[in-house]
């Protein structure tokens with residue numbers, strides 16, 4: 001599909017009072033108006049893109065600078081969405097379900113398509129049945145033997161249904177749901193559908209677990225049955241829950257990394273780079289990561305949920321903080337790693353948990369995602385600007401599932417925002433990470449900026465094969481609390497390019513130098529990490545180059561903690577952990593961004 005590379009032409013018929021008023025596309029679906037004070041505006045954009053005539057007009061009044069204007073139907077060409085109108089992601093058309101494409105997986109064609117209803121168009125919208133009693137999901141490390149026996153029985157009954165490979169309630173068919181939605185089996189317009197690396201991540205997995213749990217309950221005739229959550233955000237849950245590690249049990253999976261079996265403390269940042277440290281430090285690192293991903297780096301909805309993903313969008317627009325870490329590292333830590341006979345073990349899509357197509361074949365997947373889902377509730381409970389997105393393209397996106405009666409249903413994101421309304425909740429467990437601000441300040445005072453190159457001399461960076469340290473200007477200093485409440489200070493890495501057949505991870509520190517020990521992230525200067533999984537590619541897909549527009553880290557709180565708020569220039573250090581040699585970064589800047 002030929003696509004023009006220019007953005008639609010927009011003109012403002014706006015009685016702006018001064019020449020400083022201008023506008024620009026800062027995100028494909030958002031237009032920023034640089035304006036001051038109160039004023040009315042009318043922006044009309046006309047343009048043509050791929051045969052779609054665009055006519056979008058938005059009127060209104062703005063009352064502050066840098067207003068964020070969501071021009072409903074307007075997209076920048078980079079989004080490749082139909083410019084005539086924005087649209088939510090529709091449910092997959094099962095008739096177009098095709099073979100999965102899998103990296104490092106089976107070489108033979110692998111199908112994970114579910115049985116197709118006769119008439120897809122007549123599949124109705126699901127209505128959540130009334131529940132007399134909430135199902136309460138327990139922390140996996142605290143359940144009784146009786147509960148474990150019940151869960152084992154339900155899972156073995158589900159596995160027995162595999163005797164009919166087309167029974168939608170079978171264990172393999174249930175695992176194939178994840179494969180179909182993640183390994184290119186479904187298309188969306190002329191793109192492949194992928195529910196990871198975007199704002200669909202949380203709602204898709206919530207609906208997925210909702211039906212999985214109800215099917216298990218129906219198999220043991222217990223509508224109150226609730227999945228256990230792998231409580232990896234609490235020190236007592238930072239190991240593989242014992243119930244999954246009993247050989248011969250229906251909850252066991254032989255295809256796991258051997259290190260999960262001896263009660264090893266999990267590394268919630270694992271990307272194949274074994275951190276050499278002791279258990280206490282690992283638990284500390286894990287709690288620091290949880291604090292950064294739930295609090296420091298996720299003050300705003302899009303930073304938590306992930307980037308917009310609409311009808312026609314390319315897959316993988318960008319992941320939220322929790323999908324990034326700890327969700328993906330838990331997958332990779334649990335899945336097998338391939339070791340050469342020289343003992344060089346690297347994660348390489350290790351089944352089951354480490355590969356999209358097979359992750360659901362490990363029963364612990366559903367407990368892992370139960371805790372990911374619990375983080376959605378915990379994040380909103382933190383308050384501030386932490387709330388659900390209000391974009392209708394998110395709210396009206398849809399998925400398709402079979403229920404416990406083998407009936408096909410369409411479901412919407414907007415109907416899964418409140419787990420209690422869906423009939424389940426989580427048994428409470430302490431969240432020690434809430435107050436676990438990094439304690440140590442590694443760099444006394446300020447890094448000596450005279451010995452550090454400015455970002456303009458370091459970027460564009462052709463590869464990240466070693467730690468780099470650079471200085472960068474801030475857009476404002478000594479910001480008032482009101483300004484900090486209104487605009488988040490964000491460190492943004494622009495146009496990352498890399499070979500996405502590789503695992504990528506790098507850590508970011510503010511006001512630390514290149515000698516910083518990245519295995520001990522209990523330091524105020526640790527800002528966060530970028531991670532990327534190898535993405536699946538079809539056969540003969542050739543070049544695996546991918547370009548990620550932005551990687552953002554919210555640093556308002558970190559600057560406060562490090563006593564840097566009055567500095568107009570700060571030092572940033574980037575430490576490669578996995579795959580840095582194939583990463584290039586075009587530029588880095590610090591910007592003030594509206595929290596949306």
Ligand SMILES: O=C1C=CC=CC1=O
Pocket residue numbers: 196327328331332353354355356359533
């Ligand atoms: O979401 C996933 C991330 C990594 C590997 C498998 C998954 O399902």
Ligand SMILES: [Cu+2]
Pocket residue numbers: 327331359369
């Ligand atoms: Cu997952």
